[in-house]
Amino acid sequence: MHPPIVEFPVSSWLASVEAALREQALETIESGGVLYFPRLGFELREEELRFLAPTWSDGKSKNIYLRGKERNLRGFAGSEDDALALAALIERYAAEARHLLNELLPAYKASLESSNTSFRPVEAAGRAQSWRHDDSRLHTDAFPSKPTHGRRILRVFCNLNPEGRPRQWRVGEPFPDMARRFLPRLPRYRPWLATAMHKLGITKRRRSEYDHIMLHLHDAQKADADYQKNAPQMAMPFPAGSTWICFSDQVLHAAMGGQYLLEQTLLLPVAALRDPGRSPLGVLEKMLGRALV
Template sequence: MAQLITVEEANLQQIDYHQRYCEELEKGNILFFPKCPFDFPQEELDFLLSQKQTGAANRKNIAYKPQSNKITNVVALSEEQRMKMLDIMQSYSRKTMDLLAHLLAPYADKWKLDYASFRPFQEKGRQLRTRARNDLLHVDSFPSRPVHGDRILRFFTNINPLEKRHWITSDPFETLAELFGGTNKLPFPQGVHETFSGRLIRALKKSAHKLGLPITLRSPYDSFMLNLHNFLKENEEFQEICSKDYWEFPPHSCWAVFTDQVSHAAISGQYALEQTVIIPRLSLIIPEAAPVSILEKITKSSMVDSLFLAH
C-alpha cells in the first residue's frame, strides 16, 4: 500500500534527495507538497475558479496539449477567455515541468511531456459512464496513447481555496496482477512472437497508422493495462471490500504519483490541475518494480513490441 512522502520546502533544492524521490515514487509511494512549490498568481486562480463547465455532453476536463499548444473541451468561453485559459494552462505546465526537472533529475533528459488538465467538476456524485469515473479505484491506462512499457507519472494541484481533495488508494499493480490476472475476465496477454506472420500484421498496422487511419498501436502491455483499468472499475466486489487508505490533500497542496502502479480514486473535491509525464523504462531507478517488468516476469515473455516503438 502507498505511503505519503512529504517533500519539505527546505529539501527542494537538495540534490541528494533527487534519487530518493524517484525511488519513493517507483516503490509506489506518493510525493506530497504541503504548499504549492511554485508561484501561482491569484488572478489566474480566480479565473480558473470562475469557470463553470456545464451540460451533460460536455462533462469533460479541460485538456491542454503542449505539443500543439492547444486546449480542448472548453465550453462557453469568449475568444479572449479561451486565450487566457490557454495561457494559464501553458504556464502551469511549464512551471510544473521546471519543478520536476529539478526534483526528479534522473528522469528529465528522456521523459515525454504529455497532457495537462483542469478539473473543474465536483468528483463526488459526478455522472459519468463507469469506465470514465474518477471515484472508482483504478490504475491508469490511456486508450488512445499507448506507453509501450513506459511509466505514467502525474502531478496534481488542488487549487480549491476551501475544500480538500479526497483520495483513496488500494493495492499496487503487482498485487492486483497476481490476484486477478490470468482469470477468464482478465487473461494475461500473449507476448510478442517474432513470427513472420506476426511481424507482417504489425507492419501493416504501423503503415496504416502512418497513413492516418484510426488504428492504435497498442502493445500487449498496453492491452493488459487497459483491460485491468476497466476490470477494476467494473468489479463491484473489489471496489467494496478491497483494502483502502484514505488521503486528504488540502487547498493549495500538490502531490505526485505513478498512477499506473498505485490503484487510486478521487472520491470528492473540485477544482484541480494535473500534469502528466511519460517516464521511459530506461530512465527508471528500480526498473524491476515497473508494471511492465512485473508482467513480463509473470508471463515469461516480452510485453513490448519493438516494431511499434518508433511510430
C-alpha cells in the first residue's frame, strides 16, 4: 500500500519509545509514509471545551495560530483573556508534539525548528476558496512567501472532534511519481523574478529554484481535475482522538472534511535526514541533474 500508513501503539505524548519503534518511525517517515497514532488524543481541560466552536475564528484566516517564534495569536476573534487561554492550549499542544517527536525521532532532535502551531475550528469541507487554496484537492505543501530552500515540512496533526467525527483525508501517489508527471509542464525558474519578489517583500527570502518547483508542483496538482479524480489515491479517515505525523512536502494529501484539529509545523534541514536522497530536494535534483538550492 502506498503511502504506508503505519500504526504506532503510543497513547501518551510523554511515552518513552523503544529503539525498534524509533527505527520504524524514521524509515516510515523518510519513505513518504504517515505515522498514525490511533489512540493518541489531546486532552482539553474543562474550561477549554468552550473553544470547540467555529466562532472563535476571525473569518479571514483559515486557522487560528501561534506564529513561528513570535507566538502571537492570529486569526482569533475574542477578548484578551480568551486569547490568552486559547494561546495556552495551543502552546501546550506545541510542547507535547515536540516532546513526542524528540522521543520518536531522536535523530532529528538537534535540527528540528518549531514553526507555526494552529487550531482549526472551522469545518474543512465546503469552504468557498480559489482552487489554489482548496486543500480538498490533493497536493504537497509549499510556502509561497516563506521559501524553505529544501528544508522539510514536518507536521503533527491531532483530531479533537468532540462528536467523534473523523478528519477525512485522501492520500495520493508517491512523490517521485507525481514529480515525474508534472515536472515537464512547469514554467521555467527565473532568477531575476525571484530577486524582484524578495526585494518587493512578496517573499521573506529569495525563492530558490527548489521553492519555485515545489510551488508549481503544488499548483499543478490542484489545477488538474483529471489528476484529482483519477490519480492513484486512497481515503483515510483519521478518527477523533487520533494523531498522525508526516512530511507534508512529500506526502500527497487532501482534507475532505472534519472539524477541530490541532497542527504543529516544524522545519528540518535536509542534512538531518538519514537519507537526503529520498527528500523532495534529493528526488528533484536527481531527476533534473542539477543543484536546485
